[in-house]
Amino acid sequence: MTVPEQAQQRTRPERVRRVSMADVAKLAGVSSQTVSRVSNGHAGVVESTRQQVLAAMSELGYRPNGAARALKWGSFRTIGVILSNLVTTGNVRTVDAIAHSAAEAGYAITLLPVTAPTQERVRGAFTRLGELAVDAVVVIIENHLLDAATVTLPPGAKVVVVDSDAGEHYTVVDTDQADGTRQAVEHLLDLGHRTVWHVAGPEGSYASGRRTDAWREALRRRRKRVPRVLRGDWTAESGYAAGLELAREPSCTAVFVANDQMALGVLRALHEAGRHVPEDVSVVGFDDVPDAAGYFPPLTTVHQDFTEVGRLCVERVLQQLHDEDVPSGATLVATRLVVRSSTAPPPATT
Structure with missing residues (x-):
């Protein structure tokens, strides 16, 4: 052996042996079966024994082998989430709710995340999640994609789709966009406003389209004039730009905004233009973000129950994994109007 080879042999790190379940069992003074039950969260282990096993795991740095557990139990106990972005309030709160519900289960x-989703990118995301070993997938794609005839998800995949017009092909959990919008528009009309203007979300968004259609239908049902649609991109900045346009419309006394962030921008624009809310213009948002009550004035808005959406997504996933019957079509989560100080009857001169 040459000198360089001897030096290399001396400096080569020794292979570290993976801590086994048997090692944990020996240190904890219990059987490997008990360690397995603690590792998999099974009931029926005395609490003092459980703590003893957990302490041994911590001391040895033991980490269960996920692949081995999947082979034994037939499950990775992981749910994949494919989503178009983590920017909008709705997506963030939906993912948070899914994570909490999944953890409880x-x-x-x-x-x-799949930016600028296309058929190819969604398929690629499924392939990637397959490599990461998940049991099922929740898809949160904002734009119209899954309702296109050319788009198909992998056959046999356990899939739940959130807020998308995916038809009867997939299990869908959706906020009741239409009824929430109806409540907002009728609230403003019942206050005496002659019509309701609308700041919509992005044109390609499913939720935006559903809310715009429902706004238009609510006005027509009450035989009210349907104003032109102003469009934003869910951000407060885009709401501000739309609000400046609305401030120049003397006939505008009521606005339904497709989300609370854009409504915040509308409020600022109206304030800067000298149009008081709600004395001159009433504003209603959609989402009921935690800060909505802290807007000036506090925002009347449509409350979405993201916790229930997340719970139902996980429930539907588990039903599929357990081969249980899953309700056909979309499961709609109810919305409710939260009335605060940003709405009032129109000025007496209108």
């Missing part, structure tokens, strides 16, 4: 989640 003993599952973890793996996030895979």
Whole structure:
């Protein structure tokens, strides 16, 4: 052996042996079966024994082998989430709700954002999640994609789709966009406003389209004039730009904004233009973000129950994994109007 080879042999790190379940069992003074039950969260282990096993795991740095557990139990206990972005309030709160509901059921989640979703990118995301070993997938794609005839998800995949017009092909959990919009528009009309203007979300968004259609239908049902649609991109900045346009419309006394962030921008624009809310213009948002009550004035808005959306997504996933009957079509989560100080009857001169 040459000198360089001898030096390399001396400096080569020794292979570290993986801590086994048997090692944990020996240190804890219990059987390997008990360690397995603690590792998998099974009931029926005395609490003092459980703590003893957990302490041994911590001391040895033991980590269960996920692949081995999947082979034994037939499950990775992980749910993949494919989503178009983590920017909008709705997506963030939906993912948060899914994560909490999954954790309560003993599952973890793996996030895979897909920017500018296309058929190819969605398929690629499924392939990637397959490599990451997940049991099922929740898809949160904002734009119209899954309702296109050319788009198909992998056959046999356990899939739940959130807020998308995916038809009867997939299990869908959706906020009742139409009824929430109806409540907002009728609230403003019942206050005496002659019509309701609308700041919509992005044109390609499913939620935006559903809310715009429902706004238009609510006005027509009450035989009211349907104003032109102003469009934003869910941000407060785009709402501000739309609000400046609305401030120049003397006939505008009521506005339904497709989300609370854009409504915040509308409020600022109206204030800067000298149009008082709600004395001159009433504003209603959609989402009921935690800060909505802290807007000036506090925002009347449509409340979405994101916690229930997340719970139902996980429930539907588990029903599929357990081969249980899953309700056909979309499961709609009810919305409700939260009335605060940003709405009032119109000025007496209108």
